[in-house]
Amino acid sequence: MKEKIGVYICHCGGNISDYVDVEELSKMFFAEENVIISKDVMFACADSNQKAMVNDIKENNLDAIVVASCSPKLHLHTFKNVASRAGINPTNYVQVNIREQCSWPHSDKPKDATLKAAGLIRAGINRVSHSESLDNIEIQVKRAVLVVGAGVAGMKAAIDLARLGNDVYLVEKDYFVGGRIAQSEKLFMSGQKGKDIIANLFAQVKSYNNITLFTGATIEKVTGSLGNFHVDINIKPRYIQSNANPTMLKAAMNDCPISVDDEFSFGFKKRKAIYKNYDEACPDVPVVDVEALRDADEFIAKYASCFDFKQQDAVLSLHAGSVLVTTGFDSYQPKEGEFGFKTVPNVVTLPEFNKLMALHPDKLVFNNKAIKSVAFIYCVGNRQAKGENKYCSRQCCTSAIYTSIQLNENYKNITAYHLFRDIRTYGKQEILYEKSSKQGDIYIRYDEKEPPVVSQGAKSILIKVKDFLTSKKELEVEADMLVLVTGMVARDDSKLISEKFKIPIGNDKFFNEIHPKLKPVETVIKGVYIGGACQGPKNISESVQSSLSAAAKINALLKGGTVSLDPIIARVNNDLCVWCGKCAEVCEYTAIKEVEEGDKHIARVNEAICTGCGICAPVCKTNAIEIAQYTDMEIESLIDGFMQEVTLTDNETESHEEAENETLKMKEFPQIWKNILQSIDGGKKNIPQIAEEISVDTDIVTYHVMTMNKYNVVMADGMDEKEASYFYKRKN
Amino acid sequence: MSKENFIPKILVFSTDKISDPGIDQAGLRKLHYSPAVYVISLPCSSGIKARWIMHAFQQGFDGVFIAADGHECSYSPKCAEHTNTIIVESQVLMKENNISPKRIRMAAICSVCAEPFVNHMENFSRILSELGSISAEKSLVP
Numbered sequence: 055m056k057e058k059i060g061v062y063i064c065h066c067g068g069n070i071s072d073y074v075d076v077e078e079l080s081k082m083f084f085a086e087e088n089v090i091i092s093k094d095v096m097f098a099c100a101d102s103n104q105k106a107m108v109n110d111i112k113e114n115n116l117d118a119i120v121v122a123s124c125s126p127k128l129h130l131h132t133f134k135n136v137a138s139r140a141g142i143n144p145t146n147y148v149q150v151n152i153r154e155q156c157s158w159p160h161s162d163k164p165k166d167a168t169l170k171a172a173g174l175i176r177a178g179i180n181r182v183s184h185s186e187s188l189d190n191i192e193i194q195v196k197r198a199v200l201v202v203g204a205g206v207a208g209m210k211a212a213i214d215l216a217r218l219g220n221d222v223y224l225v226e227k228d229y230f231v232g233g234r235i236a237q238s239e240k241l242f243m244s245g246q247k248g249k250d251i252i253a254n255l256f257a258q259v260k261s262y263n264n265i266t267l268f269t270g271a272t273i274e275k276v277t278g279s280l281g282n283f284h285v286d287i288n289i290k291p292r293y294i295q296s297n298a299n300p301t302m303l304k305a306a307m308n309d310c311p312i313s314v315d316d317e318f319s320f321g322f323k324k325r326k327a328i329y330k331n332y333d334e335a336c337p338d339v340p341v342v343d344v345e346a347l348r349d350a351d352e353f354i355a356k357y358a359s360c361f362d363f364k365q366q367d368a369v370l371s372l373h374a375g376s377v378l379v380t381t382g383f384d385s386y387q388p389k390e391g392e393f394g395f396k397t398v399p400n401v402v403t404l405p406e407f408n409k410l411m412a413l414h415p416d417k418l419v420f421n422n423k424a425i426k427s428v429a430f431i432y433c434v435g436n437r438q439a440k441g442e443n444k445y446c447s448r449q450c451c452t453s454a455i456y457t458s459i460q461l462n463e464n465y466k467n468i469t470a471y472h473l474f475r476d477i478r479t480y481g482k483q484e485i486l487y488e489k490s491s492k493q494g495d496i497y498i499r500y501d502e503k504e505p506p507v508v509s510q511g512a513k514s515i516l517i518k519v520k521d522f523l524t525s526k527k528e529l530e531v532e533a534d535m536l537v538l539v540t541g542m543v544a545r546d547d548s549k550l551i552s553e554k555f556k557i558p559i560g561n562d563k564f565f566n567e568i569h570p571k572l573k574p575v576e577t578v579i580k581g582v583y584i585g586g587a588c589q590g591p592k593n594i595s596e597s598v599q600s601s602l603s604a605a606a607k608i609n610a611l612l613k614g615g616t617v618s619l620d621p622i623i624a625r626v627n628n629d630l631c632v633w634c635g636k637c638a639e640v641c642e643y644t645a646i647k648e649v650e651e652g653d654k655h656i657a658r659v660n661e662a663i664c665t666g667c668g669i670c671a672p673v674c675k676t677n678a679i680e681i682a683q684y685t686d687m688e689i690e691s692l693i694d695g696f697m698q699e700v701t702l703t704d705n706e707t708e709s710h711e712e713a714e715n716e717t718l719k720m721k722e723f724p725q726i727w728k729n730i731l732q733s734i735d736g737g738k739k740n741i742p743q744i745a746e747e748i749s750v751d752t753d754i755v756t757y758h759v760m761t762m763n764k765y766n767v768v769m770a771d772g773m774d775e776k777e778a779s780y781f782y783k784r785k786n
Numbered sequence: 787m788s789k790e791n792f793i794p795k796i797l798v799f800s801t802d803k804i805s806d807p808g809i810d811q812a813g814l815r816k817l818h819y820s821p822a823v824y825v826i827s828l829p830c831s832s833g834i835k836a837r838w839i840m841h842a843f844q845q846g847f848d849g850v851f852i853a854a855d856g857h858e859c860s861y862s863p864k865c866a867e868h869t870n871t872i873i874v875e876s877q878v879l880m881k882e883n884n885i886s887p888k889r890i891r892m893a894a895i896c897s898v899c900a901e902p903f904v905n906h907m908e909n910f911s912r913i914l915s916e917l918g919s920i921s922a923e924k925s926l927v928p
Contacts, residue, residue: 124825125810154813155825166821173824561857569803569897570859578860622829640832642862667861668833672872677837682829690841693797696824697845 056118056146056183060091060110061175061660064098064123067761068155073157073164074171078703083175088183090114096761098123098506101725104136111140118142118182122150122175132194143187145621177695178505188621191661195281195581197221197612200374201451202273205233206594207601209255214605215378220612223372224259225287227547229270230335231256233382235594237318237331239403239412242456243482248332256336269315271335276554280581280660281617283371286456291365293342293729298360305641307340308356308574314346320406328347328360330361376581376608379565380601381551383587386435386443386540393431393538394508398515401508404430405456411460412558420535424466427485428461429517430454431506432474432557436541439502445562447541447591449716452483455537457492462493470495471531473506473519498531499523508536542591548611555582556643564590576603579643580619580667583608587649622666622683624659631656635678646670726758727767731784738771738783794848794914796907798825799834803860805853805895812900817909831892832868836876838848838891843880846921849914850876851880853903853910856894866894886917 061083065071078093084092091110094715095103098121110116119142121133126149134144151598152171160167197220201212204226204575212224230236230253240247259265268363270290278284294303316325318332320710327346330338331556337555342361348352354361385405388395395401400420402410410420418425432454451474458470479487491497499522500506515536520526544563545551552559557577558566567586568576575583585601586592590602611617624637624645633655638646645663648655657679667688668681723731729748733739739747762768771783800806806827812819828834831854836865841852852869859865869892877887891910895903917923 125808127810149823151810154810156813156821158813159819161816161819162818163821170821170824177824557861558860566858566860571897573803632867640864640868643866665829665861667830668828669862669865669868670828671833672835672868672875681829681833684833686835686837689826689835689838691836692826693842693845693847696797697795697847 055088056185057088058090058116058118059088059182060107060114060116060119061089061093061179062103062107062119062121062123063092063094063096064121065094065096066123066157067097068764069652070123070153070157070171073161073167074152075164075702076171079172079175080166082702083179084178086176089179090116096765097724099129099132100726101387102723102725104132107136108140111137111142116393118138118140118146118185120148120150120175120178120182122152122171122178122523122606124153124497124625125151125155143189144189145214146182146185148178148182148185150174161401165702168702170701172702173696173698176698177692178694179690181688184680185271187257188682190618190621193281193359193617193619193662195612195615196373196375197615197618198223198284198372198374199608199612199620200225200285200372200377202377202379203227203381203586203588204259204269205380205586205597206233206235206251206255206383207380207597208233208378208726209252209259210598211378211380211585211601211605212265213255213258213262213604215609216265218605218609218613219611220264220466222262222265224265224267224373225271225273226267226269226380227272228331229290229338229341230331231259231267231269232336234385237409239408239462240456241594242452242486252335253655267337269368270341270534273551273554277384279660280455280619281375283374283375283377283581285374286494287370287372289368289370289542291362291367292339293344293361293363293365294339295362302357303340303360306353306360309353309357310347310350311353312343312346313488314343314351319413320409323408326512331661333593345450352543358405366598368642375557375612376583376603378583378585378604379551379555379557379588380584380586380597381548381588382544382597383542383564383591383757386616387542388538388540389436391436394510394515394536395538398508398536400515400534401538401766403427403434403538403540404450404457405540407535408457408636411457411464415464418461418468421445422596423534425465427469427471427514427533428458428535428537429471429473429515429531430458430537430539431508431517432472432477432539433502434538434540435543437475437502443541443543443562445541445591446478447479448480449591449593450541451478451540452486452593454537455486455495457491457537458490458495458609459486462495471517471533472497473500473517473531475500475502498529501526542587545588546589551588555579557584558642562590564588575600575607579666580662581611617710619662619665622663622681623664624666624668624670624679624681626657626659626676628656630676631674632676632678633657634675636673636675640669640673642667642669665678724758726754727762730758731767732761734768734782736784738781740774740779742779744782770785792915792919793822794911794919795822795846796820796824796849796850796910797842797846797847798823798853799831799838800825800827800853800860800895801825801855802829802830803897804855804858804897805831807897808899809853809903811845811898811905816902819904820911823907830859830865830910831855832841832872833905834863834864834869834872836879838874839872839876840879843883843885843889843920847922848892848917849891849910851906851910852890852892853893853895853906856896858894858896864891867906885920885923888913888917889920 195696238248
């Protein structure tokens, strides 16, 4: 039990004290047992107050503190640091939220707000009385990062991590790097080709000795935790001799008699059985399609020096301090019959159409038909009212419009129809929408409840659509090609990756960050980060931003060689534990294992893996497992505190006049107030004059002078000649 | 106390990362709810113990509301399932102590669910007002 507790109750300018009688509360708690100091302060977070708190703690040998102020989301760490600076363990500090969860929502009932605040503070005192001094968990970390996925996001992160001095293992499932970007042609907004971007990034990857790239590699097994992940990867063979002559290899690629459908080009062309995805694909080593080449004995014999058919899968163990997952996305594949896909000829997806344009740069021909009109249907596979993909992929509108612009630039006289639900060309991408509209593209808006109906017409594709903007008048569009503007979906193998690294998956099947705004690249697994489109739809720029953000986080984590973790983790009472295995069963992170202790088996928590979620605690029938800082004693003492009887002094008899005239008696003003009063110095000054004299921004001075005015510390005294601002003088 | 003057006391279990910011949001937007609502924030709603819920009733809370993360929980995709199990276990204990199972409720509250939270508090207060004070109902051994 803590016996010397300090309580600080914040006015927050007036945000709290306008509705909660903080002065009365500070007097009330001063009389509490074990409370040595109880103060009301104007701004608890002000530097001057923090210094005063440190002095109080040291002078009075306080062993715990409670600050009743705003939400802990804002200042928990501020006051934990105050505790640390004063020599108290930060776990002996409790923050009580009397602003967001008291003065503001109950501003309509000030007396009730004061009563509630009393309960909240008393609960905080109870909790801190039972608080334990817990040390952070120190973990040694290896300064190496495993980056899973060598697309644009993964490569950019790998380059930055290597530049900052980390060893990087870059693991790519495909035989060639680049992911979806390598498959793309010209990209909005820059017009660069995906292949060129990838070649540039690959050259940078190669220039760093501390990046090791593994292609054709998949994640097999993951053990360990933050600082020390042990990851087994499986590397598929290329069946190419390591010392093969490059000229001979090139000749073999040209002479290869076997051709198969090229999946990389969506089957629009053939590729050889010894191949690269495209001529400039990186790394510059081809792959042998052994299955396709099986019967080509003569060819194999001719180029025997190039091949090594004895190569087998190899498993390699890597040791990394942290993991960044940048596995990207899949494009939505429409179901058979969805807007005529695979049932009506000349219906393709947007990525397929872009590839088709690249393969026919001079004249657009498909299925032996010259294309004169193209219709685009938007939001295919996304924003589904009935399907699973409720989200918007937000880059596909711009992508389709950019394709339409290229259609106009590359070929002559092709009419483009855009059948859309909403156009989402946010930011600078709006310029492309304007350009497309000006070049004569026809935009028709449809309602999600009445989507276009696609059928095969006599000569071309017939699309019936109700124009939402002309009272749903039914229009018939005839087009030589129909392009389905498909959105992004989570990769097929995301569940597999999730199971290996224990990354939570959302309803949309993308990986889940801790918080989309406040912790957008962190996962609940310590040391495992996510970046790029594996966490949700993003364009290239946004993907790179998120992966670089994760890289910066990881570098900050690993650069010191050790990591300090919050001590909020599960712990087992060995005497009570009878090992039933329930706790291990519900733990999502395999943080609990069965161990032998003396003559019995008990549960043991791996501190580095445990996330402190607490799922294990309620399932324990012997109550042998608990979460530090959320013990039965602490939670039940909070409940007791809420319910303890509170009696307030009846202040309502005080006259209003008296209350208004009463100058706020603060034990200590914030430093900026002292500076402002010093500037006024017995005379009167306006805000710009004060701001200039004390060298503080006018807005800040305005805020403080207004608050001082409210609390009768200063008062207005006429206006300046131009009647632009008031003069203020000290009151009393 | 007559039913008209009765203001039910509600204990809310929220979660640090998702539902507690949603409750903060209600305050930030000055949305009003009953001042007899008290909140305890935890890492995850799956970590609530039935004994804490029973302790709340024993101390005089008229209702317990679990502001869960639902499918947004960053710890476990089975969070709602686990939390539901805790509620069912609690309701068994509540029945044993002659406490109406209606005195416990759960709903998913996200980090911007200010209005839904306030609506839940209003509805729950109404239900608890109809049930009356816990003191007339419970037979908990202190």
